[in-house]
Amino acid sequence: MMDAINKRVSYDIGCMKSLRKLPDKVALRFMDMMTRYMSDPSSNGLNLETVEGAKDSSIKSLRVDQGYRAIAFEVARDIMFVHVNEHDKAYRWAGNRRVKLDPDTNRIRVVEELDVTVVETEPQGAEEPRLFSTVTDKRLKALGVPAEEMPAVRALTSIEGLETAEEGFDPLTYQILYALAAGYSDEEVYALTGVPEETETAPETPLTDLTFDQMIETAESRQTIFIPEDEKELRRVFEEGLEGWRVFLHPDQRKIAYRDYNGPAMVRGGAGTGKTVVAMHRAKHLADQIEQDLTQTGQRVLLTTFTTSLAQDIEANLRTLCPEHLAARPPRIEVINLDRWVSQFLKRKSFAREVAFFGEARDRLDQIWREVFDDHELPEGLSEPFIRAEWAQIVQAKGLMDQRAYLKVSRAGRGTPLDRRKRAALWGIFADYRARVVSEGLAEPDDAYREAIEILSSEAPNLPYAGVIVDEAQDMGEQAFRLIRAIVPEGPLGDRNSLFIVGDAHQRIYGRRASMAGCGINVRGRSKRVRLNYRTTQEIRSWAVSVLEGVSVDDLDEGSDTLKGYVSLLHGVSPELVSSTSEVEELKGVSTWIRSLPSENVRLSDIGILCARRADVDRVSAALQGDGIETVVLQAGADDRSVPGVRITTMHRAKGLEFFAVAIPFLSESAFPPPGALKSAVDAADREDILTQYRSLLHVAATRAKKALRVSWSGTPTKLINDHAPNLG
Template identity: 80%
Template structure:
């Protein structure tokens, strides 16, 4: 805010929701008024008028144009906008509202007093059953439902009626009611809604004594109230709508991100639960500490992930959340994918071998394997693909360095059994391959990770990192986590705030596995779980979860994980499931679906078409261009949503992205998983791993959708989601 500003302006989430229902010209005019006021408040005063007949003298109105009014609460130096609508509707909305300072939930709430509303919340016959008739008032009050809203709650007949009346309830009340209707236990509801629990230990003022100006700054109030720090931040939130709130945290998320830990932390959660947002805030929190502590000058937080594209996306979001930390010299936050970090580190250490991360170097690995197989006879019953898989999944993944270790190594998860004699023969092949790699000046990524780890452990170089944050941990292997532990090793004084790891094994799309404990990372007692999906509707979430039905998933350590309690509070249409006779018909249907999406509510850049193969991406691209639909092919780099066009990309590249609407074509049983991938399976166990990997990939792709999901195939649908299709049909 500028130094000359006399008023602090904030925005309740209800203001954003009401703006989304109005014509674009009204929203743009309101945004223009707000940003002009921020840039020069002395010249652009807000001319607020009293709302006649309101029970709350602090409620005011602001003229947006001839036909529209904004509603705000003015208390002291604070102005909080809560609603925008047509003139008469805005005044009717305001008539029964008042601000409630709620010490029990530690937040500001906008309450509707039912007796002041001329039209009933729900019209129903007196004898009709009601949704909450068996839930005592005492329980609802204890969970955080205000006394004033209980009469309206008692009139709700069905969950559908409650969804239709969402904007008539305080946002916290709505969350609580939805969770009660979904059957959650009270403690679970309090956790999901951020009610109860320990309050900030540093807060010296009793909550009951906080003023409006103080209470609006609490973590709980900031869940639904936005106070912009700059004109740029205000514009971003208005332009992105409700999605712009994704950098603001639910109290449970904030509790995880903004506290100190005496060791490594693991945060798990299903797709859309905000793991990456929590990781970003964790980076900001630690960078804030570095900035405030002169003894940490020059230190930084390393935020790393598996793929380059994800690193670009995170960097772009951090530049919205805390640009000063990235632009500082030296930067207080460094965002880079781990392969690139290793490559740069080894280059500084004059590592003599070329690391085959991709491209021509990967092709040279195939040539080395060819020469090895030409000189060795394989044990009976084993194939060349099996030997290469054994090398990658056992020798390299576990860091096996000699024959004795290989003879003793666990091969859990590998299908074809190997006796001692076969292992000995295989080790001769592996030793020869390793020697030829060195002779050729080549190294595999796991070799690079081990080399970097050995350098760090032996030299103890003075790296600038105060902490490492890992996003998408499920896609990293054991050697990667041994390296991460070496970048910020435990010290004699402890492991305070050094490692913060987020991931979800349900979204493992690259087949790598690692146990934190096996890599020297102790997260016992510091494992957290997020369960509330902020991205997708309940219908889309349920379909995506059903794709993984029957799949056993690990917890990124030495236990198992489930999606029990994973829920979305948003509702919407069931996924659209479309079977076609031919792929040409499928593409025609995709074009028609895209043209049928409401252009006044959905930008082209908020639509994604996700494919399993690059060849399918090209086919979709050609079909949409031929139909005159603007497109953007997403490959590497961040996605700039200011560039218009439907996004077309692979399911793998879509990881970390989200779209208002998503289409996933070509899910026939002859195309998904791709036949070539299945043919490459070395045995039944390997084939099952591939199938599970593609189930996870489809789960990830489906959960990129926020409001609309279209699934299509030609001929028979893929067997990977037969059950899912049936479940979705039942939802419909």
């Protein structure tokens, strides 16, 4: 066998899937062997043997233990493991398999060559129709099904049979067939699989000229083949889950994350499309460049988001994806929510005022407002809540510092019109409030952002950031993005790889909004979209999207957005929509539902109960514990899934999380949206904005579910779902 240095070991997704079906001790034995194999494939007990009678001479076997064998393909310096099973089953699996370099799909595939006489996998009725009888061979081939697998495809009679035969097909073939069986159009199948359409421009280098070692490195092959860089990465992947986003990216995702941009770039897409995953891989890519470029020593990537909890979740995942970059000194990736970044920056600059992000300082701002209102006569027809909303949404959001600017500013979307006289009167109130806040030594978050922008602009400090990545951009406002632009201003040599912005306005749950162009960030021509939902089933996705029916959504710049083409490959059961006579009955139903989930496949920690209000979280936790079900109430901090217990948290806190099964209780008309939220509306336009936010919040909560979703209420359901409940009940 060649020296270990000249060997490259990789793992096909089929190997990963077969491992999950093995006894734990066998899987652990294989994992241990693979770490040794990477360091020295010629060591004792790691010899590859020829599989007698195999159609492909490059297919080999490796003894895992007395009863199990691993199957691999050895081509020149490459060894690709593809399957692990019991001895006889592994050899039967290997007999007709061969490696196919497929230029049509730009990837390496592991296909099975069968004769028509041996592919009858289901009992055949006299006139039982075939599953793909209306789909021609030409169409199947154009979509990416190889000729070798056509006989097996033609033997299928039902989607259940297809699911049973999954292991027999190349992973890409299975994706294509499942999508076709689900009724997807050819265009949707191309989007799902990443197979180039026939009409697309051919690559400059003919793919037929690529050798195995070149083809395995294509973005398409890397969708289903994992090539670890070292033993640490291999062990980490084995321990963290072999078939996850950390290893396999869709070709479109990989192209977005691992390329250079000559200016700020934006990625949009619906919930579950892997935008945060792309952001994390983008951070890894930029950090890799920093590590390799001696001129960037000491530089880092700033990955920021809106909430503390999401930043902590992202950091925890990055410690799995690329721990070397976080462990470096200084770290090559810094993960922090923007409020905290501003607070730390201003503290280093000896900013004299306390930023009222929360707590007592925030309460003091409320008191100042009360004092101001006591000393001023309000303009006719305007309420205190309206004035405070005008301050937050217009004056502070747009950074208005004088009356002249306020008299001229557009108030589009604010509903209640204001003439020049009323604006002038309001400015007197705003000026008094601002003066009192300053005299108290306080600052609102937008004040802090502006102060940081001024410091950055005047001092031109040499911040150590090679680039900034923004996740959940839809929840940040204008001042936040003006600050982000100030952190990495456009330099004399351009704006290469400076900003990478990820978001989806359909998931805007905090009411803030900003135009990238209006904040000095030009993403035109560098705006990308991801459409494939990797998390949820098509049934859950469809219901979650129905909640947003009729809602107009922006594209985070100066246009509109849509979820057209947003699809899921996975299918499952429809969401359960359950009506109860009382909340006590509703909570009992949640307990029964939890116990009905298959315990052999679903841990309690993979079940989430998401509530609109914090008080409801405590009620659910008490009820489940009373029924003998362990619970964990999620607050700040990352979720450690090794701790047993059903996860209970608010819909807001659940942003960025995912669960096998999700229950959303208390969606009655009287409880959702919470009455207090609607009472705070200052006019019809504001009320509509609040309803839209809660539609988005419910959409976000529903899309946390991967396979099972339960929605419940007592009495009359909220109008946000009432129109859709009869269709799915």
